[in-house]
Amino acid sequence: MTGAPPQGAAQPAGPQGPAGARPGALELRGITKRYAGVTALDAFDLTVQPGEFITFLGPSGCGKTTALNCVSGLVGLTAGEIRLDDRRIDGVPPERRGFGMVFQNYALFPHLTAWQNVAFGLEVRRVSRDDARRRTEAALALVQLEQHAQKHPGQLSGGQQQRVAIARALVVEPRLLLMDEPLSNLDTKLRGELRTEIKRLHQRLGLTTIYVTHDQAEALSLSDRLVVMRNGRVEQIGTPAEVHAAPATAFVADFMGYRNLVPVDVVGVDGDVTEVRASGLTLRGTAVGALRAGAPAVAAVRPQDIVCRREGTGALRGRVDVVEFGGDTLAADIVLDGGQRFYAVTPGPLAPGDVVALEIPPARLLVYPVESASRP
Amino acid sequence: MSGRRVLMLSLPATLFLLAAFVYPFLYGVFLSVTPRTGGPLGNYQAFFGDEFQRASIGNTFALALPAAILCVALAVPLAYAMRHGLRGGRVLTALLVVPVTLGPVFIADAMLFYFGPVGWFNRALEALHLAAAPIRVLHTYGAVLLAIMLTAFPFAFLLMLGYVSGIDPALERAAHTLGAGRWQTFRRVLLPLMAPGIATSFALTFVLAFGVFPSAVLLGEPGGSTRVLSIAAFQAAYEKFDFSAGSAIALVMGALQLAVIGLVFALRARLYAGPARGGKG
Numbered sequence: 214m215t216g217a218p219p220q221g222a223a224q225p226a227g228p229q230g231p232a233g234a235r236p237g238a239l240e241l242r243g244i245t246k247r248y249a250g251v252t253a254l255d256a257f258d259l260t261v262q263p264g265e266f267i268t269f270l271g272p273s274g275c276g277k278t279t280a281l282n283c284v285s286g287l288v289g290l291t292a293g294e295i296r297l298d299d300r301r302i303d304g305v306p307p308e309r310r311g312f313g314m315v316f317q318n319y320a321l322f323p324h325l326t327a328w329q330n331v332a333f334g335l336e337v338r339r340v341s342r343d344d345a346r347r348r349t350e351a352a353l354a355l356v357q358l359e360q361h362a363q364k365h366p367g368q369l370s371g372g373q374q375q376r377v378a379i380a381r382a383l384v385v386e387p388r389l390l391l392m393d394e395p396l397s398n399l400d401t402k403l404r405g406e407l408r409t410e411i412k413r414l415h416q417r418l419g420l421t422t423i424y425v426t427h428d429q430a431e432a433l434s435l436s437d438r439l440v441v442m443r444n445g446r447v448e449q450i451g452t453p454a455e456v457h458a459a460p461a462t463a464f465v466a467d468f469m470g471y472r473n474l475v476p477v478d479v480v481g482v483d484g485d486v487t488e489v490r491a492s493g494l495t496l497r498g499t500a501v502g503a504l505r506a507g508a509p510a511v512a513a514v515r516p517q518d519i520v521c522r523r524e525g526t527g528a529l530r531g532r533v534d535v536v537e538f539g540g541d542t543l544a545a546d547i548v549l550d551g552g553q554r555f556y557a558v559t560p561g562p563l564a565p566g567d568v569v570a571l572e573i574p575p576a577r578l579l580v581y582p583v584e585s586a587s588r589p
Numbered sequence: 590m591s592g593r594r595v596l597m598l599s600l601p602a603t604l605f606l607l608a609a610f611v612y613p614f615l616y617g618v619f620l621s622v623t624p625r626t627g628g629p630l631g632n633y634q635a636f637f638g639d640e641f642q643r644a645s646i647g648n649t650f651a652l653a654l655p656a657a658i659l660c661v662a663l664a665v666p667l668a669y670a671m672r673h674g675l676r677g678g679r680v681l682t683a684l685l686v687v688p689v690t691l692g693p694v695f696i697a698d699a700m701l702f703y704f705g706p707v708g709w710f711n712r713a714l715e716a717l718h719l720a721a722a723p724i725r726v727l728h729t730y731g732a733v734l735l736a737i738m739l740t741a742f743p744f745a746f747l748l749m750l751g752y753v754s755g756i757d758p759a760l761e762r763a764a765h766t767l768g769a770g771r772w773q774t775f776r777r778v779l780l781p782l783m784a785p786g787i788a789t790s791f792a793l794t795f796v797l798a799f800g801v802f803p804s805a806v807l808l809g810e811p812g813g814s815t816r817v818l819s820i821a822a823f824q825a826a827y828e829k830f831d832f833s834a835g836s837a838i839a840l841v842m843g844a845l846q847l848a849v850i851g852l853v854f855a856l857r858a859r860l861y862a863g864p865a866r867g868g869k870g
Contacts, residue, residue: 286765287765306770308767309768311768314766316759316763318759320759320760320762320763322763322778323760323782323861323864323865324781324782333769333777334767337764337773337777365863367863367864382767385768
């Protein structure tokens with residue numbers, strides 16, 4: 214295997230040292246998986262830097278778990294190749310890839326104690342007794358479960374079980390850590406705590422990590438870069454800040470919390486600024502993608518980016534329909550005079566029936582060509 | 590529910606158990622300790638004192654133990670293969686389960702024709718020039734063992750299939766990603782989780798095999814290697830018309846079965862017996 218430059222990779226090489234300098238550089242080239250005629254993953258390209266935390270994000274059925282299983286080796290490829298530290302690994306069975314994997318339902322061995330679960334990977338690798346004991350102890354300490362070592366999974370809470378599963382994956386010192394929706398089965402409070410713990414472990418150990426989730430908050434808070442997927446294809450790859458502030462498509466915008474998606478007609482385009490019209494109202498926004506006058510489009514804005522005033526004069530006048538208490542802020546569903554609804558977040562105070570004026574900064578109203586919203 | 594209602598609800602079952610099991614059992618015990626001649630333990634002394642009679646214990650174990658072990662040993666890998674989607678698995682399951690619907694006499698009768706001197710088995714061997722003269726399959730220990738296995742295997746297999754399909758597939762995937770190959774995954778994860786099922790399966794097939802009677806008479810050597818306890822009890826009761834001696838032999842048979850089952854379940858209690866799932870969900 215020579216250090217050939219990556220071909221067809223979606224990502225620029227970035228500040229990467231010479232190959233093999235630091236382990237954990239992963240490269241996916243056109244990986245494709247078809248099941249009985251259905252394409253679950255279509256020509257997926259990605260270059261992951263050593264130590265990077267990458268998240269595959271998307272709704273169920275978008276191919277994110279298939280992509281992860283292809284990397285783990287649990288699912289074979291229909292086409293494409295996977296390289297780790299410049300060695301081709303897509304023909305290597307999962308048990309010889311040396312990756313750690315954490316599953317949504319924990320997948321702890323129910324007949325073994327927490328200690329035995331963590332030690333499992335070391336035992337099958339025939340690590341010496343003393344070494345195995347030392348490493349198992351260290352891994353359990355890493356997830357703060359030393360005092361629960363002798364319990365069976367059935368005696369542990371969901372959060373503790375998932376921490377055992379994380380320790381079990383880390384103890385083998387994997388070249389790559391794969392996590393398949395590890396927090397999805399936990400309640401909200403535990404999910405937040407364990408999320409911070411995963412982030413801390415990543416900062417401390419610097420393992421190249423691939424994380425799969427359908428939760429955008431999780432993806433944004435954990436990742437160095439995230440890959441938004443849809444129908445087996447990549448919609449956008451970028452840092453959390455990029456994807457959050459500038460979604461590449463209306464689908465990504467929808468997923469990133471741009472809750473107000475309004476079908477509009479393009480009136481005129483002037484550079485980046487575009488004017489659009491919908492049910493009697495005219496808005497100014499920022500074009501994302503090629504727009505032309507007269508064409509249908511989708512305008513997207515996040516509830517937090519709408520400015521909502523009780524006493525105000527503006528083109529966008531409406532009446533508050535529903536108010537939801539959100540702690541420091543209020544969220545309101547507002548019906549404009551023309552009938553269009555907007556969901557806005559405001560410091561308040563606000564009550565149902567109030568007449569308000571809305572202001573949408575043109576920089577925060579993103580306008581997408583309609584093709585990107587309706588592509589199958 | 591009030592205690593009174595619970596009592597009323599359990600009444601039919603209690604009555605049935607008393608009439609169909611407890612009374613006949615106690616009557617049998619009474620019969621066995623009131624022999625025609627000698628003291629209360631006369632029948633037992635006679636049975637254990639006679640080498641020919643005593644041999645029936647060994648004969649029964651020689652059939653029941655290998656039958657139960659072989660059934661379980663075949664059922665475990667087959668159930669495991671089914672889990673991983675064996676081609677034509679449903680047809681195979683149906684075929685393997687059919688003998689459940691056939692009585693042991695029916696199976697014995699079919700085997701008598703099939704393996705007989707002019708049956709399909711020997712005619713096929715001759716046609717293929719694999720044997721010069723008919724091979725003697727019938728009236729041997731092997732024929733009885735085969736008949737028992739045909740009857741008992743479906744039970745062992747269905748039971749194991751239930752146990753195996755209850756094991757969360759994520760556990761195998763987790764084991765693979767941790768570096769365990771197929772064999773290590775089987776030995777370290779699946780087998781321990783199947784162990785309670787293996788014990789139950791073994792106990793069930795052992796009891797079925799231990800009580801063998803029709804095939805031991807029809808297909809075996811009822812005067813020799815397949816003279817099992819049930820034949821000894823039958824001969825005492827219905828050939829010598831000594832019901833007392835027959836009851837005693839039947840009770841010996843019951844005690845031995847109970848001892849084996851007790852041992853198996855004592856071992857089973859030491860195994861993990863919780864759910865075979867890796868967590869929530």
